[in-house]
Amino acid sequence: MNRLPVRQLSWGALGLAVLFILPRFLPEIRIHLMTEIFIFALFAVSFNLMFGYAGQLPFGLAALFGVGAYGTALVFNHFPGIPLLAALLIAALSGAVAAAFIGFFCVRLSGPYFSLSTLAFQMFLYAVALKWRSVTNGDDGMGVVRPDLHLPALGSISMRSIHNMYYLTLIVVTIGILACYLFLKTPLGNSVVTVREKEIRASFLGYNVFLIKLLAFSASGVLAGLAGGLFVLYEEFVATTSLDMNMAMTPVLMTVIGGSGHFLGPVLGAVFYLMLQDWISSLTSYWMLLMGGMFIVVVLYFQGGLISLLKLDWIWRLRNRGNR
Amino acid sequence: MKTILGIEGLFKDFSGLEVLFDLNLEIYEGERHAIIGPNGSGKTTLFNIITGLYRPSRGKIFLFDKNITGWSSHRIARSGLSRSFQIINNFPKMTVYWNVRSAVVSRFNRRFNWTTILDWDKEIERECDRVIDLLSLSDVRDVPASELSYGKQRHLELALTIAREPILIMLDEPTAGLNSEETRNAVQLIRQLTEGKTLFMVEHDMDVVFNLADRITVLNYGRILATGAPDVIRMNEQVKKAYLGRK
Amino acid sequence: MGERLRETVTGKGMLMGFPIEIYAIQMLHGLVYGMLLFLVASGLTLVFGMMGVLNLAHAAFYMVGAYFAYTITRYTGSFWWSLLICPLIVGALGILIERFLLRKTYKGGHLGQLLLTFGLFFIMGELIRLIWGTAPLSVPAPQILAGDVSVSGMTYPIYRLFILGFSLLVLLGMSLVLTRTRIGIIIRAAVSDPDMVGALGTNVPIVFMGVFGGGAALAAVAGVIATPFLTTYLGMGDAALLDCFVVIVVGGFGSLFGAFIASLMIGELQSFGILWIPRLALIFQFLLMAVVLIIRPTGLFGEKE
Numbered sequence: 001m002n003r004l005p006v007r008q009l010s011w012g013a014l015g016l017a018v019l020f021i022l023p024r025f026l027p028e029i030r031i032h033l034m035t036e037i038f039i040f041a042l043f044a045v046s047f048n049l050m051f052g053y054a055g056q057l058p059f060g061l062a063a064l065f066g067v068g069a070y071g072t073a074l075v076f077n078h079f080p081g082i083p084l085l086a087a088l089l090i091a092a093l094s095g096a097v098a099a100a101f102i103g104f105f106c107v108r109l110s111g112p113y114f115s116l117s118t119l120a121f122q123m124f125l126y127a128v129a130l131k132w133r134s135v136t137n138g139d140d141g142m143g144v145v146r147p148d149l150h151l152p153a154l155g156s157i158s159m160r161s162i163h164n165m166y167y168l169t170l171i172v173v174t175i176g177i178l179a180c181y182l183f184l185k186t187p188l189g190n191s192v193v194t195v196r197e198k199e200i201r202a203s204f205l206g207y208n209v210f211l212i213k214l215l216a217f218s219a220s221g222v223l224a225g226l227a228g229g230l231f232v233l234y235e236e237f238v239a240t241t242s243l244d245m246n247m248a249m250t251p252v253l254m255t256v257i258g259g260s261g262h263f264l265g266p267v268l269g270a271v272f273y274l275m276l277q278d279w280i281s282s283l284t285s286y287w288m289l290l291m292g293g294m295f296i297v298v299v300l301y302f303q304g305g306l307i308s309l310l311k312l313d314w315i316w317r318l319r320n321r322g323n324r
Numbered sequence: 325m326k327t328i329l330g331i332e333g334l335f336k337d338f339s340g341l342e343v344l345f346d347l348n349l350e351i352y353e354g355e356r357h358a359i360i361g362p363n364g365s366g367k368t369t370l371f372n373i374i375t376g377l378y379r380p381s382r383g384k385i386f387l388f389d390k391n392i393t394g395w396s397s398h399r400i401a402r403s404g405l406s407r408s409f410q411i412i413n414n415f416p417k418m419t420v421y422w423n424v425r426s427a428v429v430s431r432f433n434r435r436f437n438w439t440t441i442l443d444w445d446k447e448i449e450r451e452c453d454r455v456i457d458l459l460s461l462s463d464v465r466d467v468p469a470s471e472l473s474y475g476k477q478r479h480l481e482l483a484l485t486i487a488r489e490p491i492l493i494m495l496d497e498p499t500a501g502l503n504s505e506e507t508r509n510a511v512q513l514i515r516q517l518t519e520g521k522t523l524f525m526v527e528h529d530m531d532v533v534f535n536l537a538d539r540i541t542v543l544n545y546g547r548i549l550a551t552g553a554p555d556v557i558r559m560n561e562q563v564k565k566a567y568l569g570r571k
Numbered sequence: 572m573g574e575r576l577r578e579t580v581t582g583k584g585m586l587m588g589f590p591i592e593i594y595a596i597q598m599l600h601g602l603v604y605g606m607l608l609f610l611v612a613s614g615l616t617l618v619f620g621m622m623g624v625l626n627l628a629h630a631a632f633y634m635v636g637a638y639f640a641y642t643i644t645r646y647t648g649s650f651w652w653s654l655l656i657c658p659l660i661v662g663a664l665g666i667l668i669e670r671f672l673l674r675k676t677y678k679g680g681h682l683g684q685l686l687l688t689f690g691l692f693f694i695m696g697e698l699i700r701l702i703w704g705t706a707p708l709s710v711p712a713p714q715i716l717a718g719d720v721s722v723s724g725m726t727y728p729i730y731r732l733f734i735l736g737f738s739l740l741v742l743l744g745m746s747l748v749l750t751r752t753r754i755g756i757i758i759r760a761a762v763s764d765p766d767m768v769g770a771l772g773t774n775v776p777i778v779f780m781g782v783f784g785g786g787a788a789l790a791a792v793a794g795v796i797a798t799p800f801l802t803t804y805l806g807m808g809d810a811a812l813l814d815c816f817v818v819i820v821v822g823g824f825g826s827l828f829g830a831f832i833a834s835l836m837i838g839e840l841q842s843f844g845i846l847w848i849p850r851l852a853l854i855f856q857f858l859l860m861a862v863v864l865i866i867r868p869t870g871l872f873g874e875k876e
Contacts, residue, residue: 002576057685105864111681112625115825116816120860123813127853186443187429187437194426206401206430207486215436245809249693256686277336280365292694299686300675 008193019170023163035166037274038173040228040254044266045177046223047251052260054216055196056111059248060102060118063125067098068228070129070136073144073238084149086161088172088229094216095225103217108210119232119248126243127156141239144232159233169230176223181263183219192216253291257298259305268307327386328492328522329374334383336366336373336546342368344546351492356523358533362566363545367526368410370543371473371496375402375407387492402430406490408524410480410497416470420461420480422470424452427487440447452487459483459513467495474505479513486517493518499532503526511535534558542566592725602802605838606738609615609831610793610816611811612744614786619819621761621782624673625681627688627775629778630786630812631695636661636794637803638699641708645855650799651715658788665787666780673783676777696808705805712799734796741792742831757781817856821863823870833873 005127021033035296043065050058068091075087106117126266129136136142146159149168159165183189195202195212201207234239241247251266273291280287329351336344343366351357359367372378374385376397377487384393392400415423428451429435429442456462459479464472469480476499485493498514499507511532514523527533527535533540540557542549544566550557557563615629639660640653647653668691676683709718712730719726749755761768761778769775801807814837822833840855848854863870 026858045863057682057781059689080425082706103671105861108868109864112685113820114826116625116627117683117820117860118819120813120816120820123809129811182441185441186435186439188443189438190343190426190429190442191435191844194415197418198413200377201409201413201415201484202426203396203398204401204407205484206398207426207435208396208398212435245693245696249689252686252689253681264719288697292690295690296687296694300672301684321513 003297016170016174023166025165028162030164033168033274035162035169035234036142037271038169039227039234040168040265042173042223042230042251043175043227044179044251044254044258044270045263046072046220048228048255048260048263048266049180049220050217051255052191053196053263053265054213054220055191056107056213056217057115057252058071058217058220059109059115059252060120060122061220061224061251062247063102063118063122063233064095064224064249065121065228066125066129068095069091069223069232069242070228071095071234072229073142076144076147080147082147084147084168084233087147088115088233090144091229091232092222092226093222095223097221098225099221100214101216103214103221105212107177107217117258122248123245129240129243133312136240139240141237141241143294144236144238146233146236146322161167164193165234167210169234172226172230176226181221184263187216188212210218220250239324253295255294255305257305259288259307259309261304262307265305265307268310269305272306327351328353328388328526330384330386330389331374332384332386334370334373334385336369336378336379337381342546344373344380347548349541349548349551351522352521352539353525354520355517355538356525356536357539357541358525358527358537359543360527360530360533361549364545365543366546368496371407371526373496374400375405375494385559397544401488404491405494406422406485406488406492406500407494408485408496412474412477412481414469414477414484417468418471419466419468420456421452421465423480424455424461424483424487427484428452428455431488445528454546455483455487458486458517474501478502478506478510482513482517486555489519492524495523497526497528499527499529507532574843591844594723597846598839599731600734601842602835602840603735605835606735606742606843607793607797607800608694608814608818608838609834610741611740611790612815612822612830612834613827614789614823615815615819616824616827618783618786619760619824621758623642623689623808624677624684625824626673626783627685627689627812628668628691628695628787629786630808632661632790633794633797633811634699634808635664635695636791637798638703638708638794639791639808640643640704640795640798641710641735641803644710647672650710653710653795654792658791659781661791661794662788666784668787669780669783674779683831693807693813693833694797696805699808700805707802707804710798716799728740730799734800737796738793740790749760751843754781814856817860820860820870826870829871 020033020258021035026034043061043091046064046113047058047061050056054322071094072087072091075082075090077189102118102121106114109117130138132138145163149157149159149164151157156312157164159168191202191207192215194205195207195209198210202212228242231242254269255266256269257272259265276291277287280290298305329349331349332348334344334347335342347370359370361367369378373380376392376395378401379394384391386392386407387400389560390403392403395403408560415426418426425442425448426469428542432448432451434440434448453462453465456465457484461479461483463471464476469477472480478501482498484493485495489539499510502510507529515536516526523536523538537554539552540554541551542560542563549566550560552560562563592853612632614632615626618624618626618629633772636657638658640650641655643653644650658802661797672687672691673684676687716733717731718729719725720729747755749759757768757773757778760782761773761775768778769862818830818833821833821836822829836859837856844853844855
C-alpha cells in the first residue's frame with residue numbers, strides 16, 4: 001500500500017492549478033458560475049458523506065446548509081467587525097451543532113424514516129425562517145455586505161470583486177473537500193463505513209452505532225454549514241430559499257446524477273447541474289423538469305451516475321468500497 | 325473456580341410466547357462449555373440475550389461479577405465478550421483484510437480516532453495480518469467476503485470473533501454446514517484459539533461437543549435439563565429421552 | 572383558519588383568554604383538519620404497510636387532485652364533477668407510476684425507492700408549477716354547501732361539516748372494503764405476506780398496482796374536498812408531506828389505526844396551536860414528533876421493525 005497516492009495528488013494539483021489560472025481567461029459571469037459550482041460541490045460532497053459512505057439519505061441536509069447561511073448572515077449583520085474567517089468557522093460550527101441536535105432525534109431511525117424526519121426538521125426550520133420576520137426578515141431575506149478579509153501577511157483584501165471571492169471560495173472548498181476525504185481515511189471514517197455495512201455485526205464488535213451515525217451526520221453538518229456560509233457571502237443575500245424543498249433536492253440531484261459510488265462523483269454532479277442550469281434555463285423554463293427526468297433515469301438505469309458512465313473512476317481509484 | 329459468566333433466574337418471553345424459563349447457569353473461567361438441545365429450545369435466544377441483543381423478561385446476567393443485564397451489545401462486546409453467528413454475519417462487500425481490520429480497530433479502541441490515517445497504521449496492519457494468518461485466510465486477504473467459499477467464510481466469522489482478544493468467546497454453531505474434514509479442522513482451530521480462554525458454544529454436532537467440551541448444558545423447550553461433565557450428561561436418563569435418544 | 576373565531580359569544584366563561592365556546596369550535600376545526608389529514612395519510616400508510624414503500628410522491632397526488640379540481644370545476648362549472656373525475660385521473664396516474672417506474676426499484680431496496688419517489692414528488696411539483704402557475708388558486712364551495720349553520724349559538728361553515736361527513740363516509744367505505752370484501756381480505760393478506768399470497772395464486776403485481784392507485788385516488792379526493800376550504804397553492808404539497816410524516820412518525824409506520832389517532836391529534840394541535848400561538852403553530856407538531864421519536868421511535872401504534 002503506497003504511503004502517498006502520488007498519481008492522484010499530481011492530478012489534483014494540476015486541477016487546482018488550472019482552476020487558479022482560469023479567472024484570467026473567463027468573463028466575469030463565468031467566474032460567478034464557477035464560484036457557485038465550488039460551493040455546491042462542497043454541499044454535494046457533504047451529502048454524499050451521508051449517502052455514499054454512511055449509507056443514509058438525509059433529505060433535510062439543506063437544513064444545515066440553511067443554518068450555516070442564516071448563521072453567517074446574522075453574525076455579519078449583528079457583529080459587523082467580525083473577521084471573515086471567524087464567520088465561516090461559525091457557519092461550520094453551527095452546522096455541526098444543528099446536525100448533532102437533529103441527528104439526536106433522527107439517526108436512531110432507519111432508512112426512509114431517517115430521511116423523512118430530517119426533511120421534517122428542515123421544513124420546520126423553513127417555517128421558522130419564514131415567520132420569524134423580526135430576525136430573519138421572512139421570505140424577503142437579508143442582505144449581507146462582504147467584509148474585507150484580513151490576513152496577517154497580506155493585509156486587508158477586499159471581497160467586493162468576484163475574483164477575490166472566487167479564490168477564497170476555491171481555497172475554502174478545497175480545504176473542506178480534502179478534510180472530508182481525509183476524514184474518511186481515519187479510523188472514525190472507517191467506523192462510519194463499518195457501521196453502514198452491517199450495523200449488527202459492528203455493534204457486536206464494540207461499535208456504538210448510534211454515536212457513530214450521529215458523528216457522521218455532524219461531520220456532514222460541518223461541511224453543509226460551511227457551504228451555506230460561503231453561499232451567503234457569494235450571493236450577498238440570504239432568504240428562505242436556502243432552506244426550501246428546492247434546496248433540499250439540489251444535493252440529492254447532484255450526487256445521484258454525478259455518482260455516489262465515488263468520492264468525486266458529487267463534484268461532477270455539481271458541475272453538470274449548474275452548467276446545465278446556466279445553459280438551459282435561459283432557453284426554457286422546463287429545465288428543472290429536464291433535470292428531474294434525468295434524475296429518474298439515473299435512479300432507474302444508471303445507478304453509478306455520470307462518473308461511472310464516463311469511466312473516470314479507474315483513473316482515480318478513489319472508489320467508495322462496498323457501495324451499491 | 326472463578327465464574328466468568330453468571331445467569332440468574334432468566335426468563336424470556338416474546339409478547340406472550342414464552343421461550344426461556346428460569347435459567348440458572350455458571351460458566352467457569354478457562355472451561356469449554358457447550359450448550360446443546362433440540363431445535364427451537366432457545367439456545368440462540370439465550371445467546372442473543374447474553375450479548376445484549378434482547379433484554380430478558382426477568383433475571384440477571386453477570387459478566388466478571390458485573391451486572392450486564394440490559395447493557396447494549398457494543399458495551400458488552402467491549403467488556404471482553406465476543407460472539408460468532410450461526411448464519412454468516414460478516415461485512416460482505418469488504419475484503420477479508422478490511423473485515424478483520426474493523427475488528428482490530430475496535431480492539432485497539434481507535435473507533436473514534438479522527439487524527440490518523442488508518443491505512444498508514446503499521447501496528448494495526450501487523451495485527452490484522454497476524455489474525456489472518458492464524459485463521460489461514462492469507463490467500464484470500466484481498467477478496468471480498470461475499471466471494472469466499474463457505475468454509476473460508478466460517479473462518480472469517482471466527483476471525484472476527486477472536487480479533488478483539490475476548491476473554492469469553494461465544495460461538496453459535498461454529499461447524500454448521502461444514503463437511504467432516506472441515507469440521508475436524510474447525511475443532512482443532514477452536515481448541516487452539518480458545519487455549520487459556522473461556523469458551524461457551526452452541527453445537528448440534530455431538531462429536532464436536534464430546535471432543536471439545538469440559539462441561540455440557542442441555543436445554544430443552546427453554547429449560548435447563550442438566551449441566552455437567554460429558555460422561556454424566558451421556559448417562560442422564562432425562563437427557564437421553566429428550567435429546568440424545570432421538571439422534 | 573382562526574379568523575372567524577371570536578364572533579358571537581354567549582359569555583359562558585373564559586379560558587386562557589378565550590371564551591369556552593371557542594374551544595368547541597376549535598375542536599371541530601381540528602376534527603375537520605384531522606380527517607382531511609387522515610384521508611391523505613391513510614393512502615400512504617396502506618401503501619407502506621402493503622408494499623414496504625414509503626411513497627414520498629403521495630403528497631403530490633394530493634396536490635394534483637386539488638389543482639385538477641380547480642380546472643375541472645372551472646370548465647364544467649360543477650364541483651361534483653371534480654369529485655368524481657379527479658380521483659379517477661390521479662388513480663390512473665398512480666397505477667401508471669407503479670407499473671412503469673416504481674416496480675423497477677423493488678429489488679434495489681429502500682434507497683432506490685426513496686430517491687425515485689422523491690424525484691417524482693419534485694417533478695410533479697414542477698409540472699404543476701409550469702401548468703398552473705405560481706399564484707394561489709381558489710375554488711368556491713358548491714352552492715348547496717356554502718354558508719353557515721348555527722351550532723349552539725355560534726355559526727359554523729356548512730362546508731367544513733361536509734368535509735367531516737364525507738371523510739367519515741370515505742373511511743367507512745374503506746374499512747368496509749378492507750374487512751368485508753374479498754379484495755379487501757386479499758389486500759390485507761398481501762400486507763402481511765406478499766409471497767404467500769402470490770403462491771396462493773393471487774396476482775400480486777395487480778394488487779400492488781391497485782392499492783397504489785387506490786391510495787393515490789384517496790389522496791386526490793382529499794385534495795378535491797380540501798380546495799374550497801384551504802386555498803390551492805404550490806406549497807400545499809410540501810405542507811401535506813410534512814403533516815403526513817408527522818402522522819406516520821407519531822402514529823406508527825404501517826398502522827392505519829395509529830395514523831387515524833395521530834391525524835386527529837395533529838389536527839387538534841394545529842387548531843389550538845393557531846389559536847394560542849398563531850405564527851408558530853407548527854411547533855406543537857414538532858414537539859409531538861420529537862417526543863414520540865425519543866420515547867417510542869416506532870410510533871405510538873407501530874410495530875417494532
